[in-house]
Amino acid sequence: MSYKVYINGEFFDKEKAVVSVYDHGLLYGDGVFEGMRSYNGTVFRHAQHIDRLWKSAKAIRLEIPMTQQEMMDAVNATLAINQLKDAYIRLVVTRGSGSLGLDPNRCSHPQVIIITDMISLYPQELYENGLEIVTASTMRNHPAALSPRIKSLNYLNNIMAKLEGLQAGCSEALMLNHKGEICECTGDNIFLVRDGVLITPPTDAGILEGVTRDAVMDLAREAGIEVREISQTRHDVYIADECFLTGSAAEVIPVVKIDGRPIGTGKPGPITRQLIEMFRKMIA
Numbered sequence: 076m077s078y079k080v081y082i083n084g085e086f087f088d089k090e091k092a093v094v095s096v097y098d099h100g101l102l103y104g105d106g107v108f109e110g111m112r113s114y115n116g117t118v119f120r121h122a123q124h125i126d127r128l129w130k131s132a133k134a135i136r137l138e139i140p141m142t143q144q145e146m147m148d149a150v151n152a153t154l155a156i157n158q159l160k161d162a163y164i165r166l167v168v169t170r171g172s173g174s175l176g177l178d179p180n181r182c183s184h185p186q187v188i189i190i191t192d193m194i195s196l197y198p199q200e201l202y203e204n205g206l207e208i209v210t211a212s213t214m215r216n217h218p219a220a221l222s223p224r225i226k227s228l229n230y231l232n233n234i235m236a237k238l239e240g241l242q243a244g245c246s247e248a249l250m251l252n253h254k255g256e257i258c259e260c261t262g263d264n265i266f267l268v269r270d271g272v273l274i275t276p277p278t279d280a281g282i283l284e285g286v287t288r289d290a291v292m293d294l295a296r297e298a299g300i301e302v303r304e305i306s307q308t309r310h311d312v313y314i315a316d317e318c319f320l321t322g323s324a325a326e327v328i329p330v331v332k333i334d335g336r337p338i339g340t341g342k343p344g345p346i347t348r349q350l351i352e353m354f355r356k357m358i359a
């Protein structure tokens with residue numbers, strides 16, 4: 076199936092959906108993006124994703140040439156034209172084409188791109204038996220250099236860590252910040268369970284404030300599980316009872332081994348399984 080791609084208000088066949096080689100999104104990674112999901116025709120936490128996109132754009136002084144409502148309408152129109160109900164949605168806003176120099180002021184128009192496609196999930200087996208991950212030696216971007224709260228087109232920091240994970244035979248890798256505290260994985264937030272309490276690194280550890288992370292914290296509180304956003308070290312992961320990752324693509328996925336050490340019993344724990352169940356009910 077060749078899906079149509081939205082670019083600046085028009086739909087193009089996949090093969091004809093192109094941007095200029097002078098686009099600063101390509102030349103410098105100057106732009107922002109979102110990765111979202113739709114379930115049965117409804118975009119999951121749509122407004123929250125759009126709001127995060129706007130905040131990312133604001134941080135890099137990129138003015139998105141439409142309203143948030145117009146963007147949501149455009150996303151829904153892209154899903155509709157492609158007859159997609161359960162989809163992965165990639166929203167990209169680039170600085171636009173400019174001259175061969177960094178100056179963003181010399182770029183013409185931001186390019187607004189919406190790609191919708193079938194979602195490729197982790198194999199079901201991993202949701203039942205859990206993932207093995209490793210800690211990457213690549214440090215997460217220092218928030219004072221480039222805040223991980225900006226979902227920018229500069230993903231090399233994460234890709235460097237992803238390469239380390241793949242090298243070790245793992246599909247995810249844990250990243251630490253400049254203080255040696257755990258942040259997040261290359262495309263997923265991390266949660267631990269210890270003594271029945273759900274623990275996740277706080278925003279100021281230098282993480283992307285994941286939409287799925289938020290949803291899972293809400294579900295946990297609903298279930299009467301205490302949630303703490305506190306800084307943790309790799310040691311805390313080693314001695315945790317349970318561990319799981321959250322992300323728009325992965326949803327909620329158990330982690331059963333890190334750096335060769337089994338986490339807890341080495342099997343997905345009860346709170347992880349409860350939250351996976353609750354998450355699935357919510358999106359059904």
Ligand code: PXG
Pocket residue numbers: 109110233259260261262263264283284285286287288321322323324
């Ligand atoms: N941390 C980082 C660095 C991310 O990129 C998340 C956490 C999870 O956030 P959400 O809002 O999705 O719960 C992300 C987002 C991919 C892919 O192709 C993954 C993400 C984004 C885009 C693509 O695996 N993860």
